[in-house]
Amino acid sequence: MNSEQTLDKKQLRASFERxxxxxxQAAVLQREISNRMLARLEYIKYQPDVILDAGSGTGYxxxxxxxxxxxxxxxxxxxxxxxxxxxxxxxxxxxRLLPLQQRSDYVCGDIEQLPFKNESVGLIWSNLALQWxxxxxxxxxEMHRILRADGLLMFSTFGPDTLKELRQAFARVDGYQHVNRxxxxxxxxxxxxxxxxxxxxxxxxxITLTYDDVIGVMRDLKAIGAHNVIHGRRQGLMGKNKWRxxxxxxxxxxxDGKLPATFEVVYGHAxxxxxxxxxxxxxxxxxxxxxx
Numbered sequence: 001m002n003s004e005q006t007l008d009k010k011q012l013r014a015s016f017e018r019x020x021x022x023x024x025q026a027a028v029l030q031r032e033i034s035n036r037m038l039a040r041l042e043y044i045k046y047q048p049d050v051i052l053d054a055g056s057g058t059g060y061x062x063x064x065x066x067x068x069x070x071x072x073x074x075x076x077x078x079x080x081x082x083x084x085x086x087x088x089x090x091x092x093x094x095x096r097l098l099p100l101q102q103r104s105d106y107v108c109g110d111i112e113q114l115p116f117k118n119e120s121v122g123l124i125w126s127n128l129a130l131q132w133x134x135x136x137x138x139x140x141x142e143m144h145r146i147l148r149a150d151g152l153l154m155f156s157t158f159g160p161d162t163l164k165e166l167r168q169a170f171a172r173v174d175g176y177q178h179v180n181r182x183x184x185x186x187x188x189x190x191x192x193x194x195x196x197x198x199x200x201x202x203x204x205x206x207i208t209l210t211y212d213d214v215i216g217v218m219r220d221l222k223a224i225g226a227h228n229v230i231h232g233r234r235q236g237l238m239g240k241n242k243w244r245x246x247x248x249x250x251x252x253x254x255x256d257g258k259l260p261a262t263f264e265v266v267y268g269h270a271x272x273x274x275x276x277x278x279x280x281x282x283x284x285x286x287x288x289x290x291x292x
Contacts, residue, residue: 005034006134016080019224023058026223033156033265034061034127046152048072048122054111055129059087065125074104111290112139115147125154131182139193149274158182159204159264169250173242185266197270210258214250217261238244
C-alpha cells in the first residue's frame with residue numbers, strides 16, 4: 001500500500017477514544033447497517049458457540065448478537081479501550097460469576113493482529129470496521145486462522161463511493177486527501193478467496209443521509225471518530241479562504257434544501273471450509289507427503 005494511503009493507527013485509536021462518549025448519539029447509520037446484517041442472519045441456520053464482534057465500538061452489535069445467541073460466549077473486540085468500557089455493562093463482579101449470566105469478554109487490540117488461538121471462534125462479526133485496516137489481505141488471513149472449520153465470517157464495510165460529495169468538494173480546493181480511501185467490493189471478494197474462504201457472497205447498496213449544512217456532516221463524522229487519519233492527509237488547519245471554497249463547492253450539490261452524504265455499504269459473508277487433512281495424524285501426513 002502507498003505510504004500516503006496508510007492509516008495512522010495511533011491517530012485512529014486516539015480518535016475513537018475521544019469519540020466514545022459521543023458515538024451513540026451520532027451512530028445512526030452504524031446501527032441501521034448492524035440491523036440489516038442481523039436480518040441476514042435469519043437466513044443462515046447456524047449456532048456458533050463463540051462469537052467475536054470485531055470492531056465492537058460501544059457494543060450495539062454485541063448486545064444484539066448476545067440476544068440472538070444466548071448460549072454463546074461473546075467477545076467484544078475494539079481498538080479503543082474507551083469504547084469497550086462504554087460497552088461493558090455496569091454490573092458487580094459477583095453478578096458476572098452467576099451461571100445465568102452470559103459470558104462476555106472485552107478485549108482491546110487491532111483486528112490486523114488478532115490475539116486469539118487458532119480455530120477458537122465460531123462466528124466473526126464485523127460491522128463497519130474493515131475500512132480501518134491497512135492490510136485487508138492480512139486481516140482476512142488472521143480471521144481465517146482463528147475461525148473454526150465450518151465457521152462463518154460476516155461483515156460490512158464502506159466502498160469507494162463513500163462520502164463522494166465531500167471528496168469532490170475538497171478536490172476543487174487542493175491536492176490533499178481529505179477523505180479515507182475504501183476498497184472495492186470485487187477486490188474484497190478476491191481477497192476472501194485468496195485466503196481460502198469458501199462461497200463468499202458479496203453485495204452492496206447506497207445509503208444517503210441528508211444534512212442542513214456541511215458542518216452537520218463534519219460534526220457527525222467527528223462524533224463517531226471517523227476522522228481522516230491517513231499519513232497523506234493535510235497537516236494543520238485549512239485556511240479560511242480554502243475552507244469557504246470547499247463549502248461553496250459542496251453547496252452546489254444541495255437538493256430539496258438538503259445536502260447529501262452518500263455511503264456505499266458493502267456486505268459480505270463467507271465460510272471457512274472443513275479441511276479433511278486436519279484429522280490426519282502427523283505420521284500419516286508425512287507418509288502422504290503433506291506439510292505438517
